[in-house]
Amino acid sequence: MQHRLVLRILAKLLFAPILLFAFYVQFHGDFGPGGGFQAGLIFASAFVLHGLIFDVSSARRFVSDRLLQVGAAGGVLLYAGTGFASILFGGNFLDYDLLSETPTSGQHLGILLVEAGVGIAVACVMVMVFRAFADRLPHLRERDW
Amino acid sequence: MLFAFLIATALGIAYLRHLFAVVMLAGMFSLLSALLLLSMDAADVAFTEAAVGAGIATILMLSAMALTERQEKPSNRSMLERLPALAVAGAFGALLIYAMLDAPPFGDPFAPAQTHVAPYYIEQTAREIDVPNLVTAILASYRGFDTLGEVVVIFTAGIGVALLLGGFVARDRSK
Amino acid sequence: MFATILPAALLAQLPVLQVAIPLLAAPVCVLLGRGRWVHDFSLLVTAVVAITSLALLQLVLGGGDASYALGGFAPPWGIEYRIDPANAVILLLVSVSGFLVLLQSRTSIEAEIPKQKHPLFYTAFLLCLTGLLGVAATGDAFNAFVFLEISSLATYALVATGKSPRALTAAFRYLILGTIGASTFVIGIGLLYMATGTLNMSDLATRIPASPHHAVIQAAFALIIVGLGLKAAIFPLHFWLPNVYTFAPMVVTIFLAATATKVALYLLARFVFVIFEDASFAGMLLMPLALLAMFLASLAALQQGNVKRILAYSSIAQIGYMFFALALASTQAVAAAWLLMLTHALAKGGLFMAVAGIALQTGSSNLDDWKGIAKQMPWSAAVMVVCLLSLVGVPLTAGFVAKWSLLVAIFSTSGSIILVAVVAAASLLTLLYAGKILETIYLGTPDEQRATANLREAPLAMLVTAMLVAAMNIYFGLNGTVLSDLSNRAALALLSGF
C-alpha cells in the first residue's frame, strides 16, 4: 500500500535507533534510570512498531514464535541460574559477592546477568503477547463502530 | 494542578462510553501520573510507568478492542444497583482517609519509612554494590529475589495469554 | 532421617530450594516442549519438591526455626525466608498435594486439555505451585505479595482452560476480585511500611508496638484482612469460589481445593498472630461471620445439583470452621485450625479425586447422572464414602480428630457450651449433603441408557491415588497423634511469635 510510504520508511529508519536506545537503557541502568525491564519494553516496542506498520507475519520470518518462547524461558532461567550459580560458589541464593574476585565486581557481574535475564524475558513475553492478540482475526462488525 | 488533570481524566474515564476514547484517556492518565511520579523523585518508576501505561497497556487494550467491542453499552443498572459499589468504594476511601489523618506528614525526612531500613541502602550501596543508581542496586541485589518473582510474574502472564489465545504452542514435530 | 543423609551445606539451602526448584523447572518445562515428557518431568519435580518439604519439616521440628537470607543480605535489609513449624506444615501440605494431584491426573488432563497445550498447562501448574510455596515460605511482607500474584495469575490461566465457556467468566471474575484483594493487601503493606519503615515480618512484629501511628496500623490491619480474606474465600468474600471450582479442569479443582485457600489463610494467621499480635477485637467481630459461613454455605450446598458445586460450597463452610478456630485465638484453637486445614485437604482432595474419576467415565458431574454409579464404579464410590465421612467428622477418620479438637478448643477457650452446640449443629448440616450424595450414588437407580452403557472403573493411576488419599484419611483417623502433634507445634510457633 503505497500511501503509507512515509510510515514505512520512518519505521525502517527508526527500527535500529530504538534497539540502540533499548541497549543503552539496558546497560546504562546502573547509572541512570532504566534497567532490564524498561529495556525489554523498549525492545518489544520496536517489534510492535514493526508489526503495526508492516505485518506480524513478516517479522515472524526473523523471530519465530518458538524462539520467543525459548527466549522468555531463557530469560527466567538466566536469572534463576545466576541464583543457583551463587549457591554453587558457596554463597546464598542470589548472593553475587562470590561470583567474581572482589565482592563489588561480583555484584556488578551478578547485576549485569540478572538484568540481562529480565530484559530478554520481558522483551520476548511482550512481543509474544502482542502477537497473540494481533494474530486473532478481528470480528469486524459495522454496528460496533 | 497535575492532580486536577489526573482527576479530570479519571472522571472522564468513568463517564465516557466510547471505549476508544477511554483507552486514550487511560494512556494519558498514565503519562500524567508518570509526570507526577517524576516530580516525587521517582525517575525509574516514571520511566516504567510511561513505557507500560502509555505504551504497552494502550496497545494491548486497542488490540483487545479490535477483537471485542468499541462501544460500552448503556447500562440498565439502576442507581440502586450501583449503590453497593459506591458504598464499598466509599468505605474503602473512608478507611484510608482515617489512616492518613494519623500518617506522618508528607515529605517528612524523619518519618519511620525514611529512618529505619532505607538509610542503610543509601549509605551502604556505594561500598557494597558500587552502583550509583540506588534503585537498580536494591532491585537487582538487595531485593533481587523480588525481581526474580517479578520476572516470573511476567513469564506467567505470557504463558497464560498463550494458553488462552492459543498462539505459541510448541509444534508437534511428529506430524 | 534426612538430617543425617543430606550434607550440611545442602541442608542450609533447603528453604530456598523448596521454592527455587519448581521456579527453575517451570521455564524448563516450556523448553521441553512436547508430549509425554512434560508430565513425567513435572511429576519428577513435584516429587523432589515434596521430599524437600519433608526434609525441611524434619529440620525445623528437630533444630528450631530456619532463617535464610536471600542474596546474603541480613534481614530486614534483604529478603528473608523463615521456616518454622507453622509454615513447614503448610509447605508439606502444598507440595505433597501437588505431587499426588499430578500422579493422579494424567488421564483427566489428557481428556480435558488439548494436547498441544500440555507444555503450557504444566508450566502454569508448576508456576502456581511455586507461587503458593513462595507465599508460605517467605518472611517478607512484600515478597509474599509477589508470590501471591504468581500463583494467582497462574490460577486464572489454569481455571480458564476449563472446557465450558463459563470457565472463562469464572476466571475473569476471579481475576478482578483477586486483583482487588491483592491490591488491598499491598496497600495494607504500604501503610505498615509507612508506620514502621520495614517490610520484614519479624521486624514488623517488633516495631509495630513502638509505632506512634495507631490509626495507620489499624487501617493496614483491616486492609490486609480483607485482601487475604478475598483470596481465602472467607464468607462474605467467597462468591468467586463456587464457579471457579465448578468450571475449572478437574486437576486444577483438586489442587486449588487442597491448597490455595489454605495458603491464604495461613498468611492471614501469620499477619494476625505474629505481626499484629493483639487480635482479640477482630476475633469478636469475625466470629459471627465464620458461624454464618458454616450454616449458609452448608445450606447452599444442599441445594446444588452439581457435585463439584456442592463440594465448592462445602469448602466455603469448612473455611468457616478454620476461620472460627483462628478467631478464638488460643493455642489450642489455632492448633485445631491447622488440623482442620490438613484434614480438609485430605478429605476434599480425596473427594475431588474420586469425583474426577467418576466424571471422566460418565462425562458429567451432575448428581442426577450419577444415580447408582456405585454398582459400576465400586472403588471410586468407596473412596467417596470414606472421604465424605472424614469431611463430616465421623469417628475413626481424620476429620473426626480435627472436629473433636475444635470442639474441645471452643469449650476450653470460651467456656460456652452453646457455642460448642452451635458448631456441632453446623457439622450435622455437612452430614445432610454428604448423605444426599451417598444416597444418590448408592441407592439411586440409573436411567436405562447408563445402566446398559459399559461403564468401567476409573483408570488405575487415578483410582490408586484416590484410594491412597482415602487410606490416609483412615490412617490419620486411627493414629491422630501424628497430625495433632504437628498442629500443636505449628500453633506454638505461631503464637509465641518469631
Next chain:
Amino acid sequence: MNATELVMGSDAALFMSGMNAYLLDFLATGYNYWMAIVLMMIGFYITLARSNLVKKIIGLNLFQTAMFLLYISIGNVVDGGVPILTDNPDALYSNPLPHVLILTAIVVGIATTALGLALAVRIHEAYGTIEEDEILDAEAGDS
C-alpha cells in the same frame, strides 16, 4: 529549585490564592495522599459498578496507578533528590525502597492487564458480548 518544587510549588501558589491558611495547612500535609485516595476510589468504583469487562480492567489499572502514587508519596523526602548517587556527599535522596516495590507492582499490574484482556477476548468469542449483565443473562439461561 528541584522537580518537586517545580510542580508542587506551582500547585501551592495556585491554591494559596483561593484557600484560607487553615485549609491549606490541613491539605498541604497530606495533599498527595488525599488525591491518591480519591483516584483510588474512582478506580475502585469503575471496577465494581461498570458492566463492561474492558472498562473494569481499565478501572483496575486506575486503582493500581493511584496505589503507586500513594506508595511513592510515602517515600518522598522534602528537598530530596532522585535516588541516583552523585558526587555531592551531602545530597539528600528520596527513599528508593518504595520505588523498587512499585516497579515490581507495575510489572504485576501489566501482567494482570494482559491476562484480563486475553480473557475478555475469549469471553467475547464465547458469548458475543463483553457486557457483564448480558453474560449473566446468558448464563442464567443455559444452566
Next chain:
Amino acid sequence: MLTIASLLLLLAAIPTLARLLRGPTLYDRTLAMNVFGTMTTLLIALAAFIVERADLLDIALLYALVNFIGTIAILKFFRYRTLGKIPPSPPKDES
C-alpha cells in the same frame, strides 16, 4: 525562566485536555493526545534542566517514543480496525 516556561506548558495543557475529553471526533482526540504527549516530553526536558540532571532526558526520549508508537497504533486501529494483519479489503471508514 525555565519555571515560567513549564508553567506556561501546564496552562497550555488545559485546553488540550478539554479537547481530549470533549472532542467530538476521534481525530480531535488523537491529535489532542499527541499534542499532550509532546508537551509532557517538553516538560520533562525542562525539569531535567531545572534540577540539572541529564538522566531525566532519557525519560523525555522514552516519552517521545511511546507517544509516537501510541499514535501510530491508534491511527492504524482507526483506519483498519485491527492491529494485526490487515484484512484483504479494508473496511470503509466514513465514520
